Amino acid sequence: MTSFLSSLRKIPPAVVYLAIPIVGTAAFSWPFWIDTKGNAGHSADAWIWAALVSALAVGAVALELKRASMTAAGIAILGVLASMTGLLRIVDLPGGGSGMFFLLILAAAALGPRCGVLLAFAAMAAGGVITGGVGPWLPFQMLALAVVGAFAGLLGNLTSHLRPRAETMVLGFYGFIAAFAYGLVINLWDWPLRESSGSDIAFNSSLGFADTVGTYWRFYTATSLAWDGAGAIANSIIIVSVGTPVLLALRRVQHRISPSVYFVETTADATVTP
Amino acid sequence: MTKATRPRLHALCWLAWALSATVCVLVARNAVYVVIVVLIAALCVEMHGLGNAISRAFPVFIGLAVIFALMRVALDALTGHVDGNHAWFVTPSFDLPAIFGGLQLGGQIQREVVLASSADAIVVVAIIAIFGAWNAVVSHHELLQMIPRAFRELGLVIAIALTFVPSTVEAVRSVREADTARTGGARRGRASRTFVSVLQTGLDRALSLGDSLDSRGFGHHGNTDRAERTAVSFLAIALVAVGATGAALVSNASRVASLMLIIATLAIGGAVISGSRAATRTRYRPRPFRKLDVIIALVATAAPVALAITASITGAALTWIPRDFEMPEFNLAIGASLLLLVAPAFAIRSDQI
Amino acid sequence: MTSIDFRSVSFSYPHGSQALRDITKSISDGSVTLVLGESGSGKSTMLRCANGLVPHSSGGTFTGDVVVAGRSIRSHHPRDLTDVVGFVHQDPEAHFVVDHVEGDIAFALENLGMAPIAMRRRVEEVLDALGIAHLRDRDPATLSGGEKQRCAIAGAIAAAPTALVLDEPTSQLDPQGADDVIAALVRLNHDLGCTIMMAEHRLERVATFADLSIRLDAGAIVASGEPRAILGTYDGAPIVTQLGAVLGWHPLPLNVREAKPFVANPVPRVSPRDEHVPNGRVLLEARDLTVTYNVRRAVASVDIQLCEGSVIAVLGRNGAGKSTLLRSLAGLVRHSGSIERNARVGFVPQNPNDLLHASTVRAELATTVRMLRSDQSLIDIWLERLALTSHSSRHPRDLSGGERQRVAIAAVAVGGPEILLLDEPTRGMDARSRDALVRAVEAHSARGGAVVIATHDVELAAACATSVVVLADGEKIADGSPRDVLTGSMFAPPLLRVLPPALTLRDLADLHSSEKS
Numbered sequence A: 001m002t003s004f005l006s007s008l009r010k011i012p013p014a015v016v017y018l019a020i021p022i023v024g025t026a027a028f029s030w031p032f033w034i035d036t037k038g039n040a041g042h043s044a045d046a047w048i049w050a051a052l053v054s055a056l057a058v059g060a061v062a063l064e065l066k067r068a069s070m071t072a073a074g075i076a077i078l079g080v081l082a083s084m085t086g087l088l089r090i091v092d093l094p095g096g097g098s099g100m101f102f103l104l105i106l107a108a109a110a111l112g113p114r115c116g117v118l119l120a121f122a123a124m125a126a127g128g129v130i131t132g133g134v135g136p137w138l139p140f141q142m143l144a145l146a147v148v149g150a151f152a153g154l155l156g157n158l159t160s161h162l163r164p165r166a167e168t169m170v171l172g173f174y175g176f177i178a179a180f181a182y183g184l185v186i187n188l189w190d191w192p193l194r195e196s197s198g199s200d201i202a203f204n205s206s207l208g209f210a211d212t213v214g215t216y217w218r219f220y221t222a223t224s225l226a227w228d229g230a231g232a233i234a235n236s237i238i239i240v241s242v243g244t245p246v247l248l249a250l251r252r253v254q255h256r257i258s259p260s261v262y263f264v265e266t267t268a269d270a271t272v273t274p
Numbered sequence B: 001m002t003k004a005t006r007p008r009l010h011a012l013c014w015l016a017w018a019l020s021a022t023v024c025v026l027v028a029r030n031a032v033y034v035v036i037v038v039l040i041a042a043l044c045v046e047m048h049g050l051g052n053a054i055s056r057a058f059p060v061f062i063g064l065a066v067i068f069a070l071m072r073v074a075l076d077a078l079t080g081h082v083d084g085n086h087a088w089f090v091t092p093s094f095d096l097p098a099i100f101g102g103l104q105l106g107g108q109i110q111r112e113v114v115l116a117s118s119a120d121a122i123v124v125v126a127i128i129a130i131f132g133a134w135n136a137v138v139s140h141h142e143l144l145q146m147i148p149r150a151f152r153e154l155g156l157v158i159a160i161a162l163t164f165v166p167s168t169v170e171a172v173r174s175v176r177e178a179d180t181a182r183t184g185g186a187r188r189g190r191a192s193r194t195f196v197s198v199l200q201t202g203l204d205r206a207l208s209l210g211d212s213l214d215s216r217g218f219g220h221h222g223n224t225d226r227a228e229r230t231a232v233s234f235l236a237i238a239l240v241a242v243g244a245t246g247a248a249l250v251s252n253a254s255r256v257a258s259l260m261l262i263i264a265t266l267a268i269g270g271a272v273i274s275g276s277r278a279a280t281r282t283r284y285r286p287r288p289f290r291k292l293d294v295i296i297a298l299v300a301t302a303a304p305v306a307l308a309i310t311a312s313i314t315g316a317a318l319t320w321i322p323r324d325f326e327m328p329e330f331n332l333a334i335g336a337s338l339l340l341l342v343a344p345a346f347a348i349r350s351d352q353i
Numbered sequence C: 001m002t003s004i005d006f007r008s009v010s011f012s013y014p015h016g017s018q019a020l021r022d023i024t025k026s027i028s029d030g031s032v033t034l035v036l037g038e039s040g041s042g043k044s045t046m047l048r049c050a051n052g053l054v055p056h057s058s059g060g061t062f063t064g065d066v067v068v069a070g071r072s073i074r075s076h077h078p079r080d081l082t083d084v085v086g087f088v089h090q091d092p093e094a095h096f097v098v099d100h101v102e103g104d105i106a107f108a109l110e111n112l113g114m115a116p117i118a119m120r121r122r123v124e125e126v127l128d129a130l131g132i133a134h135l136r137d138r139d140p141a142t143l144s145g146g147e148k149q150r151c152a153i154a155g156a157i158a159a160a161p162t163a164l165v166l167d168e169p170t171s172q173l174d175p176q177g178a179d180d181v182i183a184a185l186v187r188l189n190h191d192l193g194c195t196i197m198m199a200e201h202r203l204e205r206v207a208t209f210a211d212l213s214i215r216l217d218a219g220a221i222v223a224s225g226e227p228r229a230i231l232g233t234y235d236g237a238p239i240v241t242q243l244g245a246v247l248g249w250h251p252l253p254l255n256v257r258e259a260k261p262f263v264a265n266p267v268p269r270v271s272p273r274d275e276h277v278p279n280g281r282v283l284l285e286a287r288d289l290t291v292t293y294n295v296r297r298a299v300a301s302v303d304i305q306l307c308e309g310s311v312i313a314v315l316g317r318n319g320a321g322k323s324t325l326l327r328s329l330a331g332l333v334r335h336s337g338s339i340e341r342n343a344r345v346g347f348v349p350q351n352p353n354d355l356l357h358a359s360t361v362r363a364e365l366a367t368t369v370r371m372l373r374s375d376q377s378l379i380d381i382w383l384e385r386l387a388l389t390s391h392s393s394r395h396p397r398d399l400s401g402g403e404r405q406r407v408a409i410a411a412v413a414v415g416g417p418e419i420l421l422l423d424e425p426t427r428g429m430d431a432r433s434r435d436a437l438v439r440a441v442e443a444h445s446a447r448g449g450a451v452v453i454a455t456h457d458v459e460l461a462a463a464c465a466t467s468v469v470v471l472a473d474g475e476k477i478a479d480g481s482p483r484d485v486l487t488g489s490m491f492a493p494p495l496l497r498v499l500p501p502a503l504t505l506r507d508l509a510d511l512h513s514s515e516k517s
Helices: A002-009 A013-028 A042-067 A072-092 A098-111 A113-130 A137-159 A164-189 A209-223 A225-254 B011-027 B031-048 B058-079 B111-137 B140-146 B149-183 B190-215 B225-250 B254-278 B291-314 B332-346 C043-049 C101-105 C107-112 C116-129 C145-157 C175-192 C203-209 C227-231 C239-247 C256-263 C322-329 C361-372 C378-385 C401-413 C431-446 C458-464 C482-486 C494-498
Strands: A261-264 A270-273 B087-095 B104-110 C002-012 C018-028 C032-036 C060-068 C085-088 C163-167 C195-199 C212-217 C220-225 C282-293 C296-307 C311-315 C336-341 C345-348 C419-423 C450-454 C467-472 C475-480
Touching: A042 A113, A042 A137, A042 B149, A042 B225, A042 B254, A072 A098, A072 A113, A072 B149, A072 B190, A098 A113, A098 A137, A098 A164, A098 A225, A113 A137, A113 B149, A137 A164, A164 A209, A164 A225, A209 A225, A209 B058, A225 B190, B011 B031, B011 B111, B011 B140, B011 B291, B011 B332, B031 B058, B031 B111, B031 B332, B058 B104, B058 B111, B087 B111, B104 B111, B140 B149, B149 B190, B149 B254, B149 C345, B149 C361, B149 C401, B190 C085, B190 C145, B225 B254, B291 B332, C002 C043, C002 C195, C018 C043, C018 C060, C018 C195, C018 C220, C032 C043, C032 C203, C043 C163, C043 C195, C043 C212, C085 C145, C101 C107, C101 C116, C101 C145, C107 C116, C107 C145, C116 C145, C116 C175, C145 C163, C145 C175, C163 C175, C175 C195, C175 C203, C203 C227, C203 C239, C212 C227, C220 C227, C239 C256, C239 C494, C256 C494, C282 C322, C296 C322, C296 C450, C296 C467, C296 C475, C311 C322, C311 C431, C311 C458, C322 C345, C322 C419, C322 C450, C345 C401, C361 C378, C361 C401, C378 C401, C378 C431, C401 C419, C401 C431, C419 C431, C431 C450, C431 C458, C450 C458, C458 C482, C458 C494, C467 C482, C475 C482
Parallel strands: A261 C060, C032 C195, C032 C212, C085 C163, C163 C195, C311 C450, C311 C467, C345 C419, C419 C450
Antiparallel strands: A261 A270, B087 B104, C002 C018, C002 C060, C212 C220, C282 C296, C282 C336, C467 C475
């Protein structure tokens, strides 16, 4: 029993980070696979199910994050960053928060994927409280932003030895893509709630997968493409222009998140405590 | 109207209310029923609003939701073209390129499309209104205190984030002022300088706060190895089940999906409980869950149940898709079951007024 | 009995600089210990060793041991020492975890898993011990600096530690807030027997009740003992102590009361410097200046004139309108009345961090030069004037508070304004930074510039002002030469009280021959 448990303890964090996109995508994308011919109104409870699944996924990830204890400095740094990121949400409310992206991406790139996920959760929650926007849509937003943060963190591990200029270009490009991807996914939260108008862009649960995708793409281009496009461009411009000093500032404090402490007995005999 | 500064009802009680109200508007999509729920939400804010910025901003919040909804209705009107509908009037039209779905924008504006879209829009406005009300009546401080101990790190990060909001806003103001004075109001690069300066000050403070957290015993553990192991195994089961739920949902196996969802919920619950046990942390002056809270939560939860029962007994339609300007159907029994949601508005303890 | 025991401690930070060298010292139970030294001498590092923040949170290489109440920091993390050592740092903005005073005080107790009933009782006791029961339901963001620091101390002693360690707890506070904090600390020490170990600039307040002072230089203890034995040769000592040291008084006085008896016999000769009244070109003239916030008049009908060479010190309590006056002279707030500017104005805010964004001191100065297209050579002139040349390639955020303040002043001054407006420039400054500031102000005014300093620091006003303006409720209640305004005033600097009409040590006749550099 103990060996079973200890083997469970060794589940690599990557599994969890991989599980978020899968579960998240499934939860978000229910309009594409639902098939309720002749059962109008079922979309209502599907929406609740999806919100529940994403809330559970947020819970699972938060539990996994707890597994590796954070240092106090790490918690404080994330708290301050979440405060700033949450405030940046006010910059762009209807778009679902593209004002938050640049800081989240840069912070995740400097501090790693785990911090990226935790920061995304905390920033979204703090932003929700600041703007009075805590609701069933919050888990959706937290998950979507966490995916952005997790990938930014993974990308940051690769770009950290590039030259600053090149690094911010790469992250700026990622910011461009991420803003679009986030917009594409986040628009799914209220789209299916509006299925009865019969408009060419409205959700219709009796369409098949391919047609639903087509309808959604039309909906997205008509409602959000221009908005998200402007956001994505602004995003990458901001990342490229402030990226270097921001990354520098973050990397100056990075060593405090996991300090390396050496206790030396005498000059000859060194003991190392991680 | 006397405004309370501390919430009179427990945050969980309000959560039960908000979820019930959401289920009601999602199930009874008839515009009249939805408007009743919105009015109830507004009444709750009036009776229980905490008098803080968020509760004062409730009308603004609703206003934004309405503007957002009207934009969507306009868009539906421009893009909705269904054969056999009645045209109201015709506007100039053009087609989007094929890559963007080849959509026709403009042309016939159809009555049915506008009406149905508006009826849908009310539901979205209602959900936003319900949670706008929830945010206005609940103390976020109390909510954070309720976060299970298993999530203490996330909860602490959010608490710190909210605590730092005033000083961050003040830092932005004073940095901008300092920069204006220094550069004679030159705008070139000001946003970047301001941001970097505020960020550096924030990070400096974070390091000081980190020292303060450490010296005040943050992360102090007892001997909690076993509870933590249990939590981890629950977590593993939960992850598998959540993954399976996703898979089952995608492959449209709804029974399997519900089963997996239940397993996942239970496993996460187990992980939270044992994870919380692993932490020795206690809570200072927790808000007790009083008898009144229980009663109100139960009455509010009864609303969607009553709704379902009356609908199946009376056979009244819950949804309403308007074809023309007409009064929506209204069933008195269903209206009455919605009124159960008004319960919290009258739950004012005499000793707290 | 020993409370905190440093046993040959050496430490270097992760990036190599050695911060402490072979520190051995025992701090006895119930005593008050002052740690003295210039910025960068290792004060903060030594204090942080007392509960293991150094090296556990900072990272780095640690030799030796610190034993607190029988627990070694080699095997105990700060979180395991919460119940024996409390720690308070200097930034009042960075203590709070939740936006509720009472909840924040309970944070340590929650972490230790104290039972809710015991916790409730302890919080009530701590609120009373610090005299902050009336603040219990407030959001810390709405408190004054002094109130914030007292709440932070409450949070640090909630777990009933036997020792309290404070790193310059009053350096960011106004005199009133600082007095409240010090009074609270004296009470904790006298009534509860709490061991206190602190670094502090305002020695005139604390030196009298300290049992031991330790003076550090470059990470090593250079002197330790009873404060009177140490302060005679210390630059940052209270001015009356310096006076006593110069005149050979024994025992050394630590405050005005102790200095008074020495004055009668024999009376030291005082030859006050000539008061220099600047009468050059008028650089700025403000008439009937009024600033209104909502309905409150923050500045009410103030007239002020700046000539070449003027150094005006603006005194007054918190909220008297000093900052607002400066900001209106800089054109940052809406005002009525007329301001005629014949020269450019540079404004340095109270908090130097508001200006700092670059990654080196030189780059910080270069930004202003680039933005205002001013003279490149000013960078080196001001680095030199403010004694920053040796720091020019360091990161501004690595510097101490006083050094940052100097960088902020330099960053504004390199824009080439003739008029410099300094808001509270000596907050958090040690003696060396203060001397450098006084010299820079004198150099600037000697070259035809003008300086306005809003300050609580009367000694600064006495040292460099050509005239002093006192504000109360936004109104100008006094205006004149420092000696006229300060003599007989409750504001008077200590030296003026002990040896009128001397404003600074330079006014002592005997000193002219043997003046210190």
